[in-house]
Amino acid sequence: MTHYRATDLRVRSRKRVGELRREATDAEGRLWKLLRGRQLAGHKFRRQHEFGGFVLDFYCADARLAIEVDGGQHFSEQGALHDEERTQFLEANGIRVLRFTNTEVLSELDAVGEAILRELTSR
Secondary structure, X not given: OHHHHHHHHHHHHHHHHHHHHHOOOHHHHHXXXXXXXXXXXXXXXXXXXXXXXXXXXXXXXXXXXXXXXEOHHHHOHHHHHHHHHHHHHHHHOOOEEEEEEHHHHHHOHHHHHHHHHHHHHOO
């Protein structure tokens, strides 16, 4: 019975990941165009990657780097608290987290790309 539940959770999680990929924001779509295909220093990124019960917007496994693109919901008190807990969990597991707002990605994509590249090459 436990095995079934674990499998059921994985299936539901995969469905959610698929939904998140299909419903990507404009900012996530633009950033993905920059990250996919090993365009930044040859690093491979995954989008909507599951880690420890969380779904990361973008994740580079070899650099252990998560990139989050924050929309308006992240600026509420509850959203900020959730983000802080999530960041603490990820950092406790050796994953560095970079956060950018939708506005930063949409209006300053080159600067966002440079910040990500700096993080990738500093490791």
